[in-house]
Each structure stands twice: as C-alpha cells, then as structure tokens.
Amino acid sequence: MSRVLEVDHLRVTFPGADGTRVSAVDGVSFTLDRGETLALVGESGCGKSLTSLSLLRLVPPAGRIEPGSIIRLGETDVLALEGESLRRIRGRRIGMIFQDPMSSLNPVFRVGDQIAEGILAHFDVPKREARARAIALLKEVGIPDPASRAGAYPHQLSGGMRQRVMIAIALAAEPEILVADEPTTALDVTVQAQILEVLDRLQAARGMAVLLITHDLGIVAGRADRVAVMYAGQIVEEAATAALFARPSHPYTQGLFNSIPKLSGPVERLRPIAGTVPAPHAWPAGCRFRPRCPIVHPKSQQMPPMLALSNEHRMRCWLAESPIATDDR
Amino acid sequence: MAPALVLARGVSSWLVRRAAQAGATLAVVLVLLFVLMRIAPGDPLTRITDRPLSPTEIAVLRARYSLDQPLSRQFASYLGGALRGDFGTSIEYGRPVAALIAERLPATLLLGGAVLLVNFTLGVWLGALQATRRDTLLDRSLTALSLTGHAMPSFWLGLVLAWLVGVRWRLLPAAGMENPLLDPSAGMPARAADVMAHLALPALTLCVVSLATTMRYQRRAMIEVLRFPYIATARAKGVPERQVRRHHAWRNALFPVLTLFGLWLPILVTGTVFVESVFAWPGLGSLAAEAVGARDYPLLMGTAALSATLVVVGGILTDLAYAVLDPRVRVAA
Amino acid sequence: MSWLDEAWAAVWRRRSGRAALIALAAIALIALAGPLLLPDPAAQPDIIGGASLPPDAEHPFGTDQLSRDVLSRVVSGARVSLAVAGLAVLVSLTIGASVGLTAGYLGGAMDAVLMRLVDAGLAIPRLFILLLLLAVWERIPLPALILILGTTGWFGTSRLVRGEVIRLRHEPFVSGAEALGAGRRRVMFRHLLPNTAGPLLVAATLGVGEVILLEAGLSFLGLGIQPPTPSWGAMILDAKPVLIAAPWTSLFPGLAILTTVLAVNLLGDALSDAFDSRVP
Numbered sequence: 001m002s003r004v005l006e007v008d009h010l011r012v013t014f015p016g017a018d019g020t021r022v023s024a025v026d027g028v029s030f031t032l033d034r035g036e037t038l039a040l041v042g043e044s045g046c047g048k049s050l051t052s053l054s055l056l057r058l059v060p061p062a063g064r065i066e067p068g069s070i071i072r073l074g075e076t077d078v079l080a081l082e083g084e085s086l087r088r089i090r091g092r093r094i095g096m097i098f099q100d101p102m103s104s105l106n107p108v109f110r111v112g113d114q115i116a117e118g119i120l121a122h123f124d125v126p127k128r129e130a131r132a133r134a135i136a137l138l139k140e141v142g143i144p145d146p147a148s149r150a151g152a153y154p155h156q157l158s159g160g161m162r163q164r165v166m167i168a169i170a171l172a173a174e175p176e177i178l179v180a181d182e183p184t185t186a187l188d189v190t191v192q193a194q195i196l197e198v199l200d201r202l203q204a205a206r207g208m209a210v211l212l213i214t215h216d217l218g219i220v221a222g223r224a225d226r227v228a229v230m231y232a233g234q235i236v237e238e239a240a241t242a243a244l245f246a247r248p249s250h251p252y253t254q255g256l257f258n259s260i261p262k263l264s265g266p267v268e269r270l271r272p273i274a275g276t277v278p279a280p281h282a283w284p285a286g287c288r289f290r291p292r293c294p295i296v297h298p299k300s301q302q303m304p305p306m307l308a309l310s311n312e313h314r315m316r317c318w319l320a321e322s323p324i325a326t327d328d329r
Numbered sequence: 330m331a332p333a334l335v336l337a338r339g340v341s342s343w344l345v346r347r348a349a350q351a352g353a354t355l356a357v358v359l360v361l362l363f364v365l366m367r368i369a370p371g372d373p374l375t376r377i378t379d380r381p382l383s384p385t386e387i388a389v390l391r392a393r394y395s396l397d398q399p400l401s402r403q404f405a406s407y408l409g410g411a412l413r414g415d416f417g418t419s420i421e422y423g424r425p426v427a428a429l430i431a432e433r434l435p436a437t438l439l440l441g442g443a444v445l446l447v448n449f450t451l452g453v454w455l456g457a458l459q460a461t462r463r464d465t466l467l468d469r470s471l472t473a474l475s476l477t478g479h480a481m482p483s484f485w486l487g488l489v490l491a492w493l494v495g496v497r498w499r500l501l502p503a504a505g506m507e508n509p510l511l512d513p514s515a516g517m518p519a520r521a522a523d524v525m526a527h528l529a530l531p532a533l534t535l536c537v538v539s540l541a542t543t544m545r546y547q548r549r550a551m552i553e554v555l556r557f558p559y560i561a562t563a564r565a566k567g568v569p570e571r572q573v574r575r576h577h578a579w580r581n582a583l584f585p586v587l588t589l590f591g592l593w594l595p596i597l598v599t600g601t602v603f604v605e606s607v608f609a610w611p612g613l614g615s616l617a618a619e620a621v622g623a624r625d626y627p628l629l630m631g632t633a634a635l636s637a638t639l640v641v642v643g644g645i646l647t648d649l650a651y652a653v654l655d656p657r658v659r660v661a662a
Numbered sequence: 663m664s665w666l667d668e669a670w671a672a673v674w675r676r677r678s679g680r681a682a683l684i685a686l687a688a689i690a691l692i693a694l695a696g697p698l699l700l701p702d703p704a705a706q707p708d709i710i711g712g713a714s715l716p717p718d719a720e721h722p723f724g725t726d727q728l729s730r731d732v733l734s735r736v737v738s739g740a741r742v743s744l745a746v747a748g749l750a751v752l753v754s755l756t757i758g759a760s761v762g763l764t765a766g767y768l769g770g771a772m773d774a775v776l777m778r779l780v781d782a783g784l785a786i787p788r789l790f791i792l793l794l795l796l797a798v799w800e801r802i803p804l805p806a807l808i809l810i811l812g813t814t815g816w817f818g819t820s821r822l823v824r825g826e827v828i829r830l831r832h833e834p835f836v837s838g839a840e841a842l843g844a845g846r847r848r849v850m851f852r853h854l855l856p857n858t859a860g861p862l863l864v865a866a867t868l869g870v871g872e873v874i875l876l877e878a879g880l881s882f883l884g885l886g887i888q889p890p891t892p893s894w895g896a897m898i899l900d901a902k903p904v905l906i907a908a909p910w911t912s913l914f915p916g917l918a919i920l921t922t923v924l925a926v927n928l929l930g931d932a933l934s935d936a937f938d939s940r941v942p
Contacts, residue, residue, distance in 0.1 A: 476927060
C-alpha cells in the first residue's frame with residue numbers, strides 16, 4: 001500500500017469584500033493510496049473544486065494557498081515547486097478532468113492536436129509519434145473511428161465524446177493520479193453511465209489512484225473505496241464507502257442521504273436540508289453546520305475536530321464524542 | 330483538398346450575402362447623407378459667392394446643381410452618378426469631386442496605414458502584455474498612459490508636437506508631406522526619406538490617441554481569454570506557460586482584435602480630419618476640413634460617402650478574417 | 663435605487679474612481695463658481711501692453727494676444743463645454759434607449775428597419791455627419807448644436823440597449839408582467855429599462871467624454887460653439903497664430919480638455935467595473 005498523495009491542513013484564501021482574506025478551503029486533510037478511489041462529495045460552494053485545483057497549483061490568481069498547508073506527491077512537496085519542476089508534475093504525475101468539456105477544450109484547435117500537446121509536453125517524441133499515441137488514446141476511451149475523429153474540432157463532437165477527449169487528454173502523459181472534477185455533471189444521464197464505465201476501465205488498466213469530485217452520491221456507490229464529505233470548506237465526514245452508506249453519521253451527510261428520493265420502499269416525503277449553504281464570509285463561528293442542523297449539540301459553539309467513530313470512520317461532529325438520543329434520524 | 334473547396338464554396342456564398350447587406354447599408358447611408366445635405370437650412374447657392382446673384386445667374390446655377398428638380402429626382406441622378414463614379418463638381422475647386430478625392434486618397438492611406446500598422450503590432454502586443462502582467466506596476470503605468478492618450482484632443486496634441494518637435498527642437502518637419510525645397514532631381518530613396526520624415530509627426534499624433542484604445546481593448550480581450558477553462562486545461566496538461574499564452578491564448582485573443590479593426594476605420598477617418606489639418610498633410614481629412622470651411626457640399630458628401638464605404642468594407646474584411654480564423658464560424662457558414 | 667447606491671460605493675472603493683469623482687466635483691465647482699471670482703474673460707484691460715504675457719502671479723495662465731486672462735477664459739469655457747456635453751448625451755440617451763427598447767422588445771420588421779438605420783448611422787463616422795450638418799450654419803445657435811450632437815450619437819447606445827433587451831425579454835419577470843396584462847409600453851419602460859440602467863450609465867459617462875472632444879474639435883474647425891461664447895476648442899483655434907510666441911494660450915485649454923475627459927473616462931471605467939459582476 002503506497003501512499004501517492006497526502007494533503008494536510010490545506011487552506012486556500014481569497015480577498016474578501018473589506019480587504020481581509022476569507023478561507024474557501026479551511027484545513028482539509030486526506031490521503032490517497034495507489035489504485036484507490038476517493039470520492040470528495042459536497043454541494044457547490046463547499047470548496048471541493050478548489051481543493052482539487054490546489055493539487056496542481058491551479059488556484060485562480062486571487063486565491064492563495066496559505067502557509068501551513070501540505071500537499072505531498074509521494075516524496076515531492078508540491079507547494080515548494082516552482083516553474084519547470086511544477087510544470088513537470090502537471091499532467092505527468094496528476095492528470096485532471098475538468099467539469100465542462102465544452103469550455104475546457106480550446107475551440108480553435110483540433111482535438112487530436114490537443115491530446116498530442118499533452119504528450120509532447122512531457123515526452124520527447126517526434127510529432128508523428130505523439131499523434132499516433134493520441135489516436136490510440138482516443139481508441140482507448142472508446143471513440144469510434146479515432147483516426148478521423150482526431151481531426152475534429154470540439155464543437156463538432158457530442159458532449160459525451162468531448163468528455164472522452166478530456167479523459168484522453170488527462171491520461172496523455174500517463175499520470176499516477178487522476179482527478180475527475182464532476183466528470184458527468186454536464187452530461188445526459190445515459191451518457192453519464194458510459195463515461196463512468198470508461199473511467200473505471202482505465203483506472204483498472206493503469207492502476208491509477210482516482211480523486212472523484214462530485215455532488216452526486218449515486219455515482220459514488222460501487223465506485224469509490226472511500227468517501228469524504230465536504231461542507232463549508234471542511235471535511236465533515238470520512239469513511240469507507242460501505243460504512244458511510246450504511247451509517248451516515250454527520251447530520252449533514254444524513255441530510256444528503258435523506259434528500260435522495262428512493263425508488264423502492266414506502267413512499268415518503270423528501271426531507272431537504274433546511275437553509276442554504278453559507279458563503280465563506282458568513283461562516284458561523286464554531287460548527288459551521290449548526291444553523292441548519294436538526295440536532296444542535298450543546299458543544300457546537302466550539303468548532304469540533306475530526307473525531308473517530310470507528311476504525312476508518314471519522315466525522316467532524318461532537319456527536320461522535322457524546323451522542324444525543326433522538327428519533328429525528 | 331476537399332475540405333478547402335467546401336470552405337471556399339461556403340465562404341463565397343456568404344460573401345455574396347454580406348456584400349448585398351453592405352450594399353443595402355451604403356444605399357441607406359447615401360440617402361441619409363443626401364437628406365442631411367438638403368434639409369440644411371439656408372440656400373446652398375448663397376455660399377458660392379459673396380456678391381448677390383442676379384436671377385439669371387441663380388437660374389443657371391440651380392440648373393447646374395440640379396436644384397430645380399424635385400428631391401427624389403435629384404437623389405436618383407446623384408445615385409446614378411455615384412454608381413458611375415461621378416460625385417458631382419466641387420464648388421470651391423470647380424473640379425470633379427471624384428478626381429479630387431483620388432488625388433488626396435493616397436496621402437491618407439499612407440498616414441492611416443502607418444497608424445494601423447503601429448496599432449496592430451505595438452498596440453496589440455502591449456495590451457496582451459498588460460493582461461499577462463495584470464495589476465503590476467507595468468500594467469498600471471501603461472493603463473495610466475493609455476487613458477491619458479485617449480483623453481487628448483488630437484488637434485491639440487498635434488499642435489503641441491508641431492511646436493515642440495518641429496519648431497523648438499527642430500527635429501522633424503511639422504507641415505506638409507514633402508519638402509518643397511528638395512532638389513527635384515533627388516533620387517527615390519531621398520524622396521522617400523523626406524516623406525517619411527514628414528509622416529512622423531502626424532503619425533505619432535494619431536498613434537498616441539489610437540494606441541490608447543487598442544491597448545485597452547486588447548488588454549480586456551486577453552484577460553477574458555485567460556479566464557477561459559481551456560487555459561486551465563492547457564496548464565493542467567503541463568504545457569509551459571509561455572506556450573499557453575502564445576499558442577492557446579493568442580489565437581483566441583485575436584478575434585477581438587479583428588473586431589477592433591472593423592471599428593478602427595471610422596476612428597482613423599475622423600482622426601485624420603484634425604491631424605491632417607494641423608500638419609497640412611494633403612490627404613482626405615484636410616480636404617474635408619477645407620470643404621467645411623468653404624461650405625463645399627458636393628465635396629463634403631463625396632468624402633463622407635467614401636469614408637462610409639471604407640467602414641463598410643472594413644466590416645466585411647473583418648468578417649471574412651473571422652471566417653478564415655475561427656473554425657466555428659466556418660462550419661456555420 | 664439601490665443599484666445606484668451600490669454603484670456609487672463600488673466606484674468610491676476604487677482609487678481611480680475616487681480620484682475621478684473628486685476631480686469632476688472640483689471641475690464642476692470651478693465651472694460654477696469660478697466666473698464669479700475671476701476677472702471677466704472678455705475684458706481686455708491693457709490691449710497693447712498686456713497682450714501675450716507669460717504666466718505670472720497676476721495671470722496664472724498668462725494672457726492671450728488680445729490681453730485676455732487665459733485662466734478666466736478656460737474656467738468660463740468649462741461651463742459651456744460641460745453643459746453642452748451633458749445635455750447632448752441626455753438627448754442621445756433618450757433616443758438611443760427608446761430605439762433600442764422598441765427594436766429589442768418588438769422585434770420583427772420594426773427591429774429590422776431600425777437596425778438597418780442604426781447600421782447606416784454607425785457606418786458614417788460621426789464627425790462627417792456633424793460636418794455636413796454644421797457646415798450649413800453660419801453661426802449655429804447653442805440649442806441647435808446640442809440637438810445635433812445628441813441626434814448623431816445615439817446609434818451605439820441603441821445597439822447596446824437592444825442587446826440587453828433581447829437578453830432579458832424572455833426572463834420570468836417580463837413574462838410575469840405580460841401575464842398580468844401590462845401593455846407593451848409599460849413593460850418596456852417600467853420593467854426592461856431599469857434593468858439596462860447599468861450599461862446605460864456607463865455609456866452615458868463615456869459619451870460625455872466623447873462629446874467634449876468632438877465639440878472641441880468642431881470649435882477648432884470653426885463649426886461648433888461660436889464666439890463670444892467661450893469654448894476650449896475655439897480658444898485653441900484662436901491660439902494657433904501665436905502658437906510659437908505664446909504657447910500657453912493653447913496649452914492650458916488643451917490641458918483643461920485632457921483633464922476633464924480623463925476624469926470622465928476614469929469614472930466611466932470604474933462604473934463599468936462596478937456593473938461587471940465578474941470583476942472581483
């Protein structure tokens with residue numbers, strides 16, 4: 001079991017309206033082992049995309065990764081890299097799939113060239129070789145007639161095909177970690193399944209570790225080894241997938257599960273989580289879920305640390321320490 | 330080979346459509362100009378001479394300038410003449426307007442061309458540079474400079490430069506296009522150098538005022554492009570930053586520049602009126618200014634129609650360039 | 663009018679916006695109060711001995727060749743230039759917004775016709791239209807000048823407004839108003855127009871700068887504001903013969919134009935950023 005990625009106390013700040021800095025990612029820690037899949041789940045605005053961008057140091061210019069944060073790729077300290085050495089890990093050690101393939105592909109270049117560019121950035125091979133590899137990649141991601149498709153422009157392809165191209169680009173330099181940021185959100189439901197199947201297949205074939213970022217619990221089941229739930233810039237629950245689905249423990253996680261309509265079983269009213277996600281500058285002191293929590297723990301004025309519920313199952317909630325008997329589960 | 334042919338066919342049918350549109354616009358332009366001229370209060374004839382005219386003279390002049398015909402007939406004959414290249418006779422010079430315009434056009438093209446060249450090289454480069462070095466001292470100083478240049482009246486700047494560089498420091502000539510005292514037998518290079526020297530100050534004046542616009546526009550365009558997700562994708566692939574900028578960003582940042590080109594022509598045409606007057610540069614701009622002073626309507630209309638045509642043609646050229654450079658547009662056409 | 667307050671706050675927050683607002687306030691103050699405190703700009707106290715004097719304590723901007731105090735003339739010119747520009751932009755805004763609203767909301771043939779007209783208007787450089795119209799008048803009265811400046815400057819604004827209206831006309835608040843029985847004019851002016859206020863304000867501000875420069879240019883050609891009404895452009899024209907002997911006579915009016923237009927443009931930029939939700 002080799003650890004390929006270690007993230008510790010990651011903090012990313014942005015300038016706030018009144019000149020101070022506001023944390024959008026506030027003390028996130030997780031690890032990733034070779035070959036495993038970690039799902040990072042949360043609603044929009046919780047900071048999950050920013051977390052993934054930080055891994056490649058692609059945070060928007062106004063954002064800043066605060067000192068004290070640690071990102072390690074095996075032996076390499078990502079935050080200490082600059083210039084050429086930083087460029088070398090992008091694509092080669094970590095590959096990234098972005099959310100919306102339409103705007104993530106350059107509209108004026110052919111897709112084959114865009115894949116080849118990823119190869120040429122890291123391997124010293126002649127252009128013809130790079131192009132051949134690009135076509136092979138297109139085949140691998142399941143695009144029919146790859147040789148002629150390589151000459152197409154992004155707008156000439158369907159959404160599903162574009163996303164496959166994005167996957168090909170991410171894999172072009174043979175990374176050991178793949179970060180997939182909402183890979184299926186912009187796609188139709190039927191296409192979603194196909195794309196996920198492609199990802200599964202490629203992961204198994206290449207033995208990559210995958211960081212899957214999504215707001216959709218449905219694609220997590222049966223696919224991720226572990227799940228980390230994010231809320232308001234922090235990880236609030238982390239467990240092996242089976243454990244999380246069997247016993248969601250943090251009130252927010254429970255809320256997420258409760259708001260998924262069930263196809264089987266008695267028809268119940270959907271129970272959405274009351275309130276809305278607060279913006280970073282409006283985070284309450286203490287437990288950030290407190291304003292929306294159906295159970296308000298007496299200690300929740302204080303920020304709870306990550307507490308262990310069992311081996312491999314932790315949550316950021318005082319209930320782990322002192323549960324309250326309640327039938328509001 | 331086949332795709333290129335398809336491109337040519339698609340583009341040419343689109344081109345025909347655009348040309349027809351442009352023709353329609355120009356027709357409306359001519360109507361507008363004609364109406365403007367005719368609704369102007371006061372009898373144009375009273376401007377021709379200072380002394381009062383006898384009834385016979387008036388009748389002769391009215392017939393000559395077709396002022397005794399109904400308005401629609403006047404316009405029809407004007408339009409007919411225009412299509413044949415006859416824009417009437419200049420009241421002040423007594424010569425065909427078309428001939429006068431043809432004489433003065435090259436000087437304006439030279440001046441305008443020089444300014445456009447500087448804008449599309451230096452201006453575009455500086456604007457993009459600002460975007461990549463956003464909010465640094467360089468960016469802020471360049472912004473300050475360009476804002477100042479944009480706020481200057483071109484004729485005033487011309488006067489200041491003419492006085493400072495031309496008279497006080499005696500570095501460059503401040504009037505005309507050629508040195509009248511230059512030896513007539515002097516060879517081509519000497520004459521070319523002379524024209525270039527005379528071109529310097531008017532071109533500089535126009536450049537200061539115009540670079541401001543170009544830089545601001547390009548800076549904004551480049552910032553927009555750099556925000557695009559595909560830029561992040563390119564970086565995430567491990568493409569070196571310089572290549573990201575040059576290859577990915579530039580290609581897409583060129584489109585706004587093309588739009589700018591389409592906008593440029595009217596600015597240039599306007600600017601040349603003042604700058605050419607101040608520096609006595611013998612182009613269309615100073616011709617128009619003279620025509621104004623002499624209340625020479627046929628000449629004014631001719632220059633206005635020409636500038637409108639330049640603008641419309643510029644628009645078509647811009648669209649054509651878009652079609653060539655942007656694969657998305659190509660497929661749609 | 664909360665958006666106005668927000669815009670104001672956003673402008674004030676930026677350094678350039680603050681500077682612009684302060685500068686414009688100062689200019690307005692000088693324009694209004696100046697003529698009351700300074701000597702009469704038309705006065706020619708010492709026609710021979712006092713002509714073309716360089717700047718000194720008594721005449722901070724010097725005197726021109728008719729021994730008139732340049733400072734006084736620049737200050738009184740401010741009133742006219744600013745008033746003309748402001749009123750002309752008001753005219754342009756009114757026409758442009760109306761045309762844009764009508765074309766964008768009603769669509770169809772009306773839109774096509776209006777936009778063809780706008781295309782033609784945009785094709786002819788504004789200066790040429792002005793030259794043609796103004797060349798006719800011997801001495802154009804000020805209201806007519808303002809009207810002409812206004813009626814030549816609305817084309818771009820109408821396109822802008824039309825674009826916004828097209829973007830908004832399928833929004834729920836419009837369908838809602840229509841469903842409630844609001845007539846077309848009501849929808850246009852009561853619902854759509856306020857939503858275009860932001861871009862309109864920016865266009866208006868930048869338009870003022872444009873008109874100031876145009877009017878100065880026209881006056882320089884002898885076409886704009888007629889003497890004895892003072893105008894910066896005309897001052898520069900008058901100063902041409904003594905450009906070398908008395909450069910301050912053209913320098914200061916030009917600087918006045920430069921400063922004013924710069925301040926206006928900075929304000930316009932700050933407003934534009936304030937209304938652009940994407941700018942942090």
